[in-house]
Amino acid sequence: MAARHEQLVEDLAGRLAPVRPLPRPGLRAAAWLGAALLLGAVLAMRFAAVGMEGQAPADFQLAMVGALLTAIAAAYAAFVTSVPGRPVGWALLPLPPAALWLGASGLGCLRAWVSPIPDLHGEHEAVGCLGFLVCVSIPLSLLIVAMLRRACPLRPNLTAALAGLAVAAAAATLLAPFHPHDTALVDIFTHAVVVAGVIGVNVLAGGRLLTRG
Amino acid sequence: MALEGELAAMMAAAQRGDAAAYRALLKACLPVVAGIARAQGVRGEAVDDVVQDTLMTVHAARASYDPARPFLPWLGAITRRRAIDRLRRAGRRPVEVHDPLAFEAEADPGPAPGAHLETRERGAALARAVAALPEGQRQAVEHLGLRELSLEETAALTGRTKGALKVNLHRAIKALRASLTREGE
Known part of the structure; x- marks a missing residue:
C-alpha cells in the first residue's frame, strides 16, 4: 500500500506546475459583484428607466436594500464555502437580508392589495420583467460558476445554492430602476418563481459542475 | 504546532x-x-x-x-x-452479511456447541467396551480396527493366524455392537 502512495506522490510531484493562490473570497465576491454592476450599467443604457415618477414607496426601497444585501452576502458566502477548511456557518450569512427582501416585498404586495393604485402598466410589463430577469441571470450564473470552479467547493450543492441566491438577488436589484414601483401579486409571484428557478438550476447544473473528482 | x-x-x-x-x-x-x-x-x-x-x-x-x-x-x-x-x-x-436470507442460508462450518463433549464421551464408552472383550478379540479390534494395520502385520505382532484374526474381529465387532447398543439405550 505504501508503494501505491509513493507512486502517486511521485506522479503528482512530477506534474507540479506553479499556481497563483486564489485571492481572498471577499475580493473574488467583489469582482463578481462588480461584473454584475457593469452588466446593470450596460442594461441601463439599453433600456430607458421607467416608472421613476415620484418617490418610491418605503417598502419597495426596503425590498431593494434587502435584495442588494442578499446579493452581497450570498456571493461572499458562496466564495467562502468554495474554499476548504472555512466554517460552513458562513452559509447562513445571506438569510437575514433575504428575510428582509422577501418580507418587504410581501409588505408591498399587501399594500397594493389594500389600497390599489390604478395600474398604468399592462400585462406586457410582467413579461418584460421576466425576460429581463432571465437575461441577467444567465450570464451572472455562468460567471459565478466559472469563478467558483477555480476553487474547491467540497459541498457543491450548498455553494451552488448560495450562488443561485446571489444571482437571483443581483438580478432583482438590477431590475429595480426599470420596474414600476407597485408590486402587484403577479409581479411578486413572477419574481418568486424566477428566484426559485435560478436557485434550482444552479443547484442542478452548478452542483454537478462544481464537483471535483 | x-x-x-x-x-x-x-x-x-x-x-x-x-x-x-x-x-x-x-x-x-x-x-x-x-x-x-x-x-x-x-x-x-x-x-x-x-x-x-x-x-x-x-x-x-x-x-x-x-x-x-x-x-x-x-x-x-x-x-x-x-x-x-x-x-x-x-x-x-450491498454487504452480504447484512442480507438476512444469505445470513440464514449459510451453514456454520465449525463444530456444533457441545460436540467436543459428545466425542469424548463416545470415545470413553468405546474404550470401556473394548477393554471388556476377551484377549484375542481385543487384540484383533485394536490392531485391525483402531490402528488400521494389515492382517499380515497383525499376525506377525500377535502370533495368531490370519484366519483366527478374522474370526476374532468378526466376533469382537458383534460383541461391541451388542454392548454399545445396550449402553446407548
Whole structure:
C-alpha cells in the first residue's frame, strides 16, 4: 500500500506546475459583484428607466436594500464555502437580508392589495420583467460558476445554492430602476418563481459542475 | 504546532512550483490523512483509498489554499469530505452479511456447541467396551480396527493366524455392537 502512495506522490510531484493562490473570497465576491454592476450599467443604457415618477414607496426601497444585501452576502458566502477548511456557518450569512427582501416585498404586495393604485402598466410589463430577469441571470450564473470552479467547493450543492441566491438577488436589484414601483401579486409571484428557478438550476447544473473528482 | 508551520511553508513553496517541497509535503501528509480518515470511521483498505482520493484533490485544488492561513484545517476539510464520499459509496454497495436470507442460508462450518463433549464421551464408552472383550478379540479390534494395520502385520505382532484374526474381529465387532447398543439405550 505504501508503494501505491509513493507512486502517486511521485506522479503528482512530477506534474507540479506553479499556481497563483486564489485571492481572498471577499475580493473574488467583489469582482463578481462588480461584473454584475457593469452588466446593470450596460442594461441601463439599453433600456430607458421607467416608472421613476415620484418617490418610491418605503417598502419597495426596503425590498431593494434587502435584495442588494442578499446579493452581497450570498456571493461572499458562496466564495467562502468554495474554499476548504472555512466554517460552513458562513452559509447562513445571506438569510437575514433575504428575510428582509422577501418580507418587504410581501409588505408591498399587501399594500397594493389594500389600497390599489390604478395600474398604468399592462400585462406586457410582467413579461418584460421576466425576460429581463432571465437575461441577467444567465450570464451572472455562468460567471459565478466559472469563478467558483477555480476553487474547491467540497459541498457543491450548498455553494451552488448560495450562488443561485446571489444571482437571483443581483438580478432583482438590477431590475429595480426599470420596474414600476407597485408590486402587484403577479409581479411578486413572477419574481418568486424566477428566484426559485435560478436557485434550482444552479443547484442542478452548478452542483454537478462544481464537483471535483 | 511546528508541523503546521512546516506544512504551510512547504505548501506555499509547492504553489510556486517547488517539486521537492511538494514531494516532502505530500509524504508528510500521508499519516495525517490516514489518521483523519480513521477518525471518520474508515477502516481497512478503504483508508488507503481515501489517502489516494485526498492527494488527488489536494493536487487539483492547490490554488485554493491561502498561504496566509493554516494548512491543516484546509487539508482536514478535504480529507473528511473524501472519507465521507468513500463511506457513502461503501454504504450503497450491498454487504452480504447484512442480507438476512444469505445470513440464514449459510451453514456454520465449525463444530456444533457441545460436540467436543459428545466425542469424548463416545470415545470413553468405546474404550470401556473394548477393554471388556476377551484377549484375542481385543487384540484383533485394536490392531485391525483402531490402528488400521494389515492382517499380515497383525499376525506377525500377535502370533495368531490370519484366519483366527478374522474370526476374532468378526466376533469382537458383534460383541461391541451388542454392548454399545445396550449402553446407548
